[in-house]
Amino acid sequence: MQPITKPQIQAIKATCSRKKIESAEMALSYSNSRTSHVSELTKDEAKQLLTALIGEKESFNAKQIMVRKILSMAHELRWELDEQRHNKSNKIDMERVNNWMIKYSYLHKPLDRYKADELPALVTQFSKYHESIIKSI
DSSP, X not given: OOBOOHHHHHHHHHHHHHHTOOHHHHHHHHTTTSOSOGXXXXXXXXXXXXXXHHTOTTHHHHHHHHHHHHHHHHHHTTOXXXXXXXXXXXXXXXXXXXXXXHHHSTTOSOGGGOOTTTHHHHHHHHHHHHHHHHHHO
């Protein structure tokens, strides 16, 4: 594992700043929750993150990762289908997720309609919402 380079750090931070995205959230996503510090990413993780931020070939993988992060937070909020009265299915209630997205997300559209370059800001927004709910419990 090669360490991230200074130009990669600068490019990630500048791009995140320009797109109004929290670099810590992106570092968490691309390091599989290993670190929230861009400077602690590996060279390959940084390359994948930059590719997603700039919108090149790996945007589909980046999109999957960001959607999974949102759905993971929805699980933590217990936004799951209630198949039987006492037996949880552990399947995400996508209707509830999409209703939240349409009402509160910054582009007001269902989750599956977000493009890869729009998702980083959505992940940041949903993460802040998630955090506020968890703190209020």
